[in-house]
Amino acid sequence: MSKQRWCNYALWISVVSQVLLLIQLVGHLTGAFDLTDVMKQEMLAIVDVALGLLATLGIVSNPTKPNSGGYNL
Numbered sequence: 001m002s003k004q005r006w007c008n009y010a011l012w013i014s015v016v017s018q019v020l021l022l023i024q025l026v027g028h029l030t031g032a033f034d035l036t037d038v039m040k041q042e043m044l045a046i047v048d049v050a051l052g053l054l055a056t057l058g059i060v061s062n063p064t065k066p067n068s069g070g071y072n073l
Contacts, residue, residue, distance in 0.1 A: 013051070 027033040035043075 024035060028035075
């Protein structure tokens with residue numbers, strides 16, 4: 001993989017979300033913890049606000065960077 005691929009915001013957002021899903025699955029399967037529906041809704045709201053803020057600030061999508069698809073660091 002090229003170095004530019006590792007500097008991609010969309011890649012890191014995807015990796016973090018997959019890691020969190022893996023942690024949730026392992027916790028559920030081992031019985032270490034289980035997230036209630038209320039906890040899931042609260043976490044989803046926090047993530048929505050964070051991603052909305054990043055998009056508003058142009059961090060996730062930066063159309064002003066030359067030669068960029070909008071998702072590169």
